[in-house]
Amino acid sequence: MTTRADRIEALIRQHFAPVLLRVADDSALHAGHAGAQPGGETHYSVLVVAPAFQGQTRIARSRAVHALLDSEFRTGLHALALTLRTPEEQARATGA
Numbered sequence: 001m002t003t004r005a006d007r008i009e010a011l012i013r014q015h016f017a018p019v020l021l022r023v024a025d026d027s028a029l030h031a032g033h034a035g036a037q038p039g040g041e042t043h044y045s046v047l048v049v050a051p052a053f054q055g056q057t058r059i060a061r062s063r064a065v066h067a068l069l070d071s072e073f074r075t076g077l078h079a080l081a082l083t084l085r086t087p088e089e090q091a092r093a094t095g096a
Contacts, residue, residue, distance in 0.1 A: 004041040004072060011068055012048055019087055020049035026081070042078040049090040058084065 002010075005023045012021055024045045046065070053061050061084040069077065085093065 004077060005044065008044065008046065008069060008072060012046070012065070015068055016048060016050040016052045018048045018050040018052075020047065020090065022047040042076060043081075044077070044079070045081040045083075047083045047085075049085050049087055051087060053084055053086045 003025075005025050009021060009023045012018060012023075022045075025041060026043045026045050027041055048065070056064070062082055065080070065082060065084065066073070069080070090096075
């Protein structure tokens with residue numbers, strides 16, 4: 001059985017071909033908050049660095065990821081903290 005993090009990662013890899021992807025389950029940090037469920041898998045932080053984001057606004061990027069993960073939202077995913085960058089933006093942000 002795959003975890004929600006595994007499914008999120010697989011979908012993002014398939015659709016955006018990222019050069020960097022980090023998916024972190026932050027559910028334990030939100031225990032007792034809205035949307036938290038026993039067993040977790042409700043709150044995630046996701047960093048995606050992909051050339052596919054070139055020319056897209058932050059809102060368009062976010063909408064694309066949310067649309068991609070619609071089935072996860074319908075089955076218990078409550079919150080995503082998204083950082084969505086092009087490789088050039090990532091280089092500027094990290095000084096690399």
